[in-house]
Amino acid sequence: MWDRLFPRLSISSSKPIIWFHCASVGEFNTAKPILSELKKDFFILLTYFSPRAKNFLQSQKDFYHALHPLPLDLPFSVESFLKRVNPFALMVMERELWYFMLKKTKAKKILLNTYAKGSLMERLLSKEFDLIICRTEKDKEIFHSFSAKAVACGNLKFVMEREDKDIELSMPEGKVIVAGSFHPSELGVLKGFYRELLKKVKGINLVVVPRHVSKVEVFMKELAEFKPCLKSSKVPDCRFVVVDTLGELFYLYKLSHISLVGGTFSKGVGGHNILEPVYHKKFVLFGEHAQKIKDLEEFVLSKGLGFKVKSVREAVDVAMKVINGEIVYPEFDLREYAKKIKECYMDWISKTLEV
Structure with missing residues (x-):
């Protein structure tokens, strides 16, 4: 003072x-x-x-x-x-x-x-x-x-200047879903989403990045039914990875076929950066609780770069359409726009x- x-x-x-x-x-x-x-x-x-x-x-x-x-x-x-x-x-x-x-x-x-x-x-x-x-x-x-x-x-906010680098993951063949910046309160939605997706598609890989690395043990316990591996353990051909390393989420989105961004699937947070997957030309799914990122939400929806979903069923339906090629990413380059x-x-x- x-x-x-x-x-x-x-x-x-x-x-x-x-x-x-x-x-x-x-x-x-x-x-x-x-x-x-x-x-x-x-x-x-x-x-x-x-x-x-x-x-x-x-x-x-x-x-x-x-x-x-x-x-x-x-x-x-x-x-x-x-x-x-x-x-x-x-x-x-x-x-x-x-x-x-x-x-x-x-x-x-x-x-x-x-x-x-x-x-x-x-x-x-x-x-x-x-x-x-x-x-x-x-x-x-x-x-x-x-x-x-x-x-x-x-x-x-659309200008994201990051160095170019690749993050390696040893995962089996199959589509990759990246769920970034998730909170423990959103894990119920994530589990329901993955369960339903597994019923429809064989060989779906999921990468989950907790918003706070200190909550990794909570994630491993809550997601135990899917036999998750910690990224740092470098288990080969692990289909469900929980990331316990820092500073890699932005680059992990590059590996995804479709991404979910947390902070939007339960009350009390208000949303995290839904533009990061878009930077890599990946569709983004997010929930209803996005009041802190209204400007980003309006932009993403107006350009057809992502989807705001109200339920697990809606999220699965959209994901399936993307996976099956029924929805194609628009000709838009956020890097050039930025x-x-x-x-x-x-x-x-x-x-x-x-x-």
């Missing part, structure tokens, strides 16, 4: 300083592709609002040069921070509209990946920005109605900063 009230940071850099603000971990992860590009030419001072984000952000030093909590939105605190930083530009993710931060900062200001709600705060503060980069044309039109300069480039989004953001940022 004292660092926020009385900022004491000291920065010295030969590069122009960009003050880049994210509320928490989610916004930071979305901003990574932009931060990677900006860090080549600028000194990045990253600020955050959520205290819970600190430990994670400290492990992400490849994306910034200095880290500091957001100063309290009081004239004294903001002015003290600005005197110590003297930023060349202020860049803000999504909807962090702090009154004194925006009013006191005289450098160029850019709002990134935002969406419009038509609120009074938007009307008051949107004109403080030299540029607002929105997710949709509708958002752009709303900001234009406030006399703000806005452009639409798309949703930065590449254009990032290029749009960087073009507008460069023009605004006059780089």
Whole structure:
């Protein structure tokens, strides 16, 4: 709290300083592709609002040069921070509209990946920005109605830049289902799905990735009827694998014929990233409880890249149609789509900063 009230940071850099603000971990992860590009030419001072984000952000030093909590939105605190930083530009993710931060900062200001709600705060503060980069044309039109300069480039959440690598699994011949980011509360749905699928298709392989690796023992116990193997055990020709290694889910989706994404099949979570299978041109199935990923859900459904299912029977029916080739993946490449989004953001940022 004292660092926020009385900022004491000291920065010295030969590069122009960009003050880049994210509320928490989610916004930071979305901003990574932009931060990677900006860090080549600028000194990045990253600020955050959520205290819970600190430990994670400290492990992400490849994306910034200095880290500091957001100063309290009081004239004294903001002015003290600005005197110590003297930023060349202020860049803000999504909807962090702090009154004194925006009013006191005289450098160029850019709002990134935002969406419009038509609120009074938007009307008051949107004109403080030299540029607002929105997710949709509708958002752009709303900001234009406030006399703000806005452009639409798309949703930065669609930009997932990962290294190319393959994960090896020793499984018998057959179709592969990957169930990623599942919680223990969703295992009833998963067991019902797999049981019904086995009645219809011989040789279905299932790879299950718990959301939290600490729950692996719970998964092994709950799924015992299917004789699961731990991935780390490297049992050859195992048809049902529970993954107990970290950082591999994104690449495991590449092996699937169809994927299920957890956090959506029971109440209380709200959904996980349903775009990761789509990145590999794989259909994604998810449940009804996707309130935290509404923007991703709307995109996936609108492009015909996945299915929202209300029951085990519906999930099995869809899976069978995909397995039998009755439903064919559309001619859509998320990588190319995401590449254009990032290029749009960087073009507008460069023009605004006059780089």
